[in-house]
Amino acid sequence: MDDAINILQNEKSHQVLAQLLDTLLAIGTKLPENQAIQMRLVDVACKHLTDTSHGVRNKCLQLLGNLGSLEKSAAKDTEGLAVRDVQKIIGDYFSDQDPRVRTAAIKAMLQLHERGLKLHQTIYNQACKLLSDDYEQVRSAAVQLIWVVSQLYPESIVPIPSSNEEIRLVDDAFGKICHMVSDGSWVVRVQAAKLLGSMEQVSSHFLEQTLDKKLMSDLRRKRTAHERAKELYSSGEFSSGRKWGDDAPKEEIDTGAVNLIESGACGAFVHGLEDEMYEVRIAAVEALCMLAQSSPSFAEKCLDFLVDMFNDEIEEVRLQSIHTMRKISNNITLREDQLDTVLAVLEDSSRDIREALHELLCCTNVSTKEGIHLALVELLKNLTKYPTDRDSIWKCLKFLGSRHPTLVLPLVPELLSTHPFFDTAEPDMDDPAYIAVLVLIFNAAKTCPTMPALFSDHTFRHYAYLRDSLSHLVPALRLPGRKLVSSAVSPNITPQEDPSHQFLQQSLERVYSLQHLDPQGTQELLEFTIRDLQRLGELQCELAGVADFSATYLRCQLLLIKALQEKLWNVAAPLYLKQSDLALAAAKQIMEETYKMEFMYSGVENKQVVIIHHMRLQAKALQLIVTARTTRGVDPLFGMCEKFLQEVDFFQRCFIADLPHLQDSFVDKLLDLMPRLMTAKPAEVVKILQTMLRQSTFLHLPLPEQIHKASATIIEPAGESDNPLRFTSGLVVALDVDATLEHVQDPQNIVKVQVLYPDGQAQMIHPKPADFRNPGPGRHRLITQVYLSHTAWTEPCQVEVRLLLAYNSSSRIPKSLWIEGGEMAPQVETSIEGTIPLSKSVKVYIMPKPARR
């Protein structure tokens, strides 16, 4: 450091000086504790502040910002150095002639603030002057500084120039930043719009001004379209807009009273939302959202503007405004005409927009029954136009119904098209639109006990059916004259007390406790339990993950028991060829299932992984035994034994911490006999393994807290087209694939698309990371293009498209273990060890035509 300072004193070149100061800055930041050094560096920086080059001054200010301190006590310790007020020094450079230095000065000031020094209030006035600077970077930084000061001294009072009034500093700053929303440079506009959102202390009077723009035409006051809409609504008439001049200006305005350039906050958001650059519009929408969340009255007022943003030309802006609306929806109730505009967006061809809107409708308050009806009609229209939105719409109607039971009640006869005297035709139960209506009604009926009286007979039948098939959408109802299905389920019981959860626990415990029953009984019990669990998973979607996970584990166990029960172990070699096939198949299936358990569920913890790996080890042992019995000759067996023992060794290394939990298990016994196995001949190894497999106990699989099965549905291609996709052979055709993924962790790396051609040729396609979108927690959406190509066919044929989950078991295990072991396992090299089918396959009809010459 001393060297650097010494060189600094003799150096002439500005560039070198700047670099040296940079070095000092780096040194200074590395030694935050050493006050003396910092003081010294600050001193050096102050000396060079008068340099003629902007680069040097820039660096000096940067250094001051990073190292300068306010504490006077520290200054006293370093005697000899004058007590310097860093803020004042930096403040002096606010009026430097070079804009870059001015920017650096403001940045340094912000840096001081970030480091926790309290800035003086006097800076505020200086910063305000910089707002009218010629250079955008200065203005942009100044806006930030003003914001910082306003957060520090929100309540202090500043005078308004040219009048005797005084206002709070935060209000004044708010006004100034609002003014910057109509700045000439869009960078500044974005900055200003963003910062507005975080000024929550501003008084509501100022806040509401931001949405106010006094309209006039030929000096006469005009009402905005929003005001007109509101009036028409309150007068009970719908907006016509049909008359020419229904926006005719009304009262005369006093010319003196009109202020064309408001110094205050007037119309800031009106301008921001109409800005040319979508960056500014998005920033304004975000700011609006934040302010509306803190002020309900403001939320009410900004509604009209947000609704307007639903028609923006850029999809991102539309999406953002819909999300914003959802966030503030607790504070607001939509008027009918607003709802109308909101619902119009349902026809948008972008799925993202529609889904966001469905989510918005889930938590919207509607004021009238007409509103509900309108929403339902529009949603049904949406459903016919885009059938893929089915689930999203049902979910939306579920919430709409449960939020507005009293508004739905008067609509019920109309919706169900019941008639007081005549029986009407029973609607088709599979019609998604009819289901949508029922979802709305049933959810409303949950809190409205008078509603079921209006149902006709078939409605009750349909209720029973839907309650069973779509239990997540249809709540339990207290129906007259029927069993009280609902008594069990009330929303306030915790999952542990939930009977279905209890059922799950009990059935699992029963299995685990009855491990020493006779083989026949165990098998039966397992089969029943698996069946129960599967059914449970279908009924209770929140338990589906756990149920499936446990069922899979039990199935593995069942397979293992069955394989071991085979008579093959007793009969002579030539006879059991067929049986051994069965056992081999079982081993293979267990392996697959274990991979599924390990990789297809999110939320699997280490203790489950141990059990899964243990199961896999057992499967491998089984494989070894069967192969040993069917193959003649010892040589291949040697290799297999060796490999198996390596696996055991590896298992031991990886899960050494968990071994105590595996008492009495297969591996426990195996490890006891390890020294013997290492030296034993293959035949002997096989024999030991065989006995051990039979003796090993059934391990208890602890249930993880949160477990979800990964799943995927291909929405597009729908696989219903009869028209083949024709293309010239040898060239490619792009197939749009649209799929939703649930509970897939890190889909960018593990989800693949597989295409199976009729000739058995399979192709794996890696989608780009950008093709995945994340619309919500645990949900992903894959929208990608798959390129198909083949040689010429004589007839159109179907190819299968499906999603795969690629896994690599070594990825879970720290690499260092492998290296320590000194053995290079082949799996490490290939990143994909195997794949698990993730979705059902979809058939696509294609026809590669021979190329014409």
Added chain:
Amino acid sequence: MLLSHVVHTAATEVCFPSPLSVLQGEGPRASCGAGAGQDVGRSCILVSIGGKNVMLDCGMHMGFSDDRRFPDFSYITRNGRLTDFLDCVIISHFHLDHCGALPYFSEMVGYDGPIYMTQPTQAICPILLEDYRKIAVDKKGEANFFTSQMIKDCMKKVVAVHLHQTVQVDDELEIKAYYAGHVLGAAMFQIKVGSESVVYTGDYNMTPDRHLGAAWIDKCRPNLLITESTYATTIRDSKRCRERDFLKKVHETVERGGKVLIPVFALGRAQELCILLETFWERMDLKAPIYFSTGLTEKANHYYKLFIPWTNQKIRKTFVQRNMFEFKHIKAFDRAFADSPGPMVVFATPGMLHAGQSLQIFRKWAGSERNMVIMPGYCVQGTVGHKILSGQRKLEMEGRQVLEVKMQVEYMSFSAHADAKGIMQLVGQAEPENVLLVHGEAKKMEFLKQKIEQEFRVSCYMPANGETVTLSTSPSIPVGISLGLLKREMAQGLLPDAKKPRLLHGTLIMKDSNFRLVSSEQALKELGLAEHQLRFTCRVHLHDTRKEQETALRVYSHLKSVLKDHCVQHLPDGSVTVESILIQAAAHSEDPSTKVLLVSWTYQDEELGSYLTSLLKKGLPQAS
């Protein structure tokens, strides 16, 4: 003693060679079509700046078919050729009220100098002129009109400019174009001679629309800003409401199977509405066809496709994937389509339903209440458009036919001029020294003028037709300073401070419009003059009975105590010096009790010398 800052007074003149017609209400600047009885202004402004004459816009009035149609160019120069008098002509955009008289001006009156305009204007302007010529000459049979060849010849004189490109017209005159919104290729121009500059806005729009961005200008601080003021007294509502209403109406009509007629002018709003409908159709996945009348519009659309850099952010960003003007849903209209069943939307010209295709279609569709006509702009009195907008339901057509209008009639105002707030915003952006309002009604301008003067504290003018405004400016004149002098000054004081003026002694030499500031020695040497010494002497009478030496000593001690930072010396010969000022004491010849102090200083020490005299005149403090 000379100051380095020289103030000169120059003048910028703005003349209006013709009566400026004024626009009424929210009127469109009609660009084509049979312009019968339209009240459209004719822009033509002459600016003289730093000895250069520039003509801004060359518009025509479409309401007249006699000589009043074109500006009176004889006003510019009574005798002599226009080419000699004008240095250049600038056209801000392609609307006929800004460029309509150009062929007349250049070919019939005679002008051979350069004409500057942006590329889109250069491309579209001749189409509109030709279209207008056809209607005026072929249909109405007007005489004394320019020919097609004249339009071609005129366009040969055009020089295209890019946005933000500084074009050097000659050694001193330079012009620069800024984006103005309004229509494709509309520009604001900065005209600069030396350090004087004028900004002319043409027509501009401060709020972006579906196909164009907002006008923007940097803080160029011109001496004069000439701005349009069509909407001087209007503050407009958000554009979104209007767009939403428009889309909703069209959508509803199409959904119930009705036909929508939108009468438009071929250029400008038509493209905006097309984009609006096209994107809406795309978003909502609608299937009903949209038609656009052929001919002029097709040609114009072609140019819109080419000039993507002039459009707004959205179109510029997405044109790589798809050019927004390559309409997917909008097809060319055929006469036969008007009778085909099913819903459709048709854009047809002209915009006021007074003739042509739009009127034909209107007559066919007016009978059904399912159909709708949307008027996107102002309609002049007397046109069918105006009649139906004012609620008339039975129209008398030619041949005594009565047409009953059952279809719905809607009005939408889509206008691309800056409103009062927008004008103020632009003035704030450019920070001019003076503002000049044109292109508006006097009464409305009065209001805006008052506001501008109040808010920005700059003077504002609103000249009447044919009036000339002369502004005096205070341009800064660059003066070269010799390095020797500068270094000497630097050595004396601290670093220069940008905020504080410094006094500097030197000699200003003005030699063939070249200013130099040099040290006086050098000046003397260069000019071959001998140096004169100027010395001031002054006598101060002091009442002092003591001897001269003692008096001198008292003076010395007094000055020593007062002038602490000056070098005060008492010389052996009895005189006192302060720096180079000499003070001698002598007894008065008549009254010995009065002493005379002789103070002498050179011209250079004037300041100190006069201070000393005044100090001594106050007398010496009583000896203690």
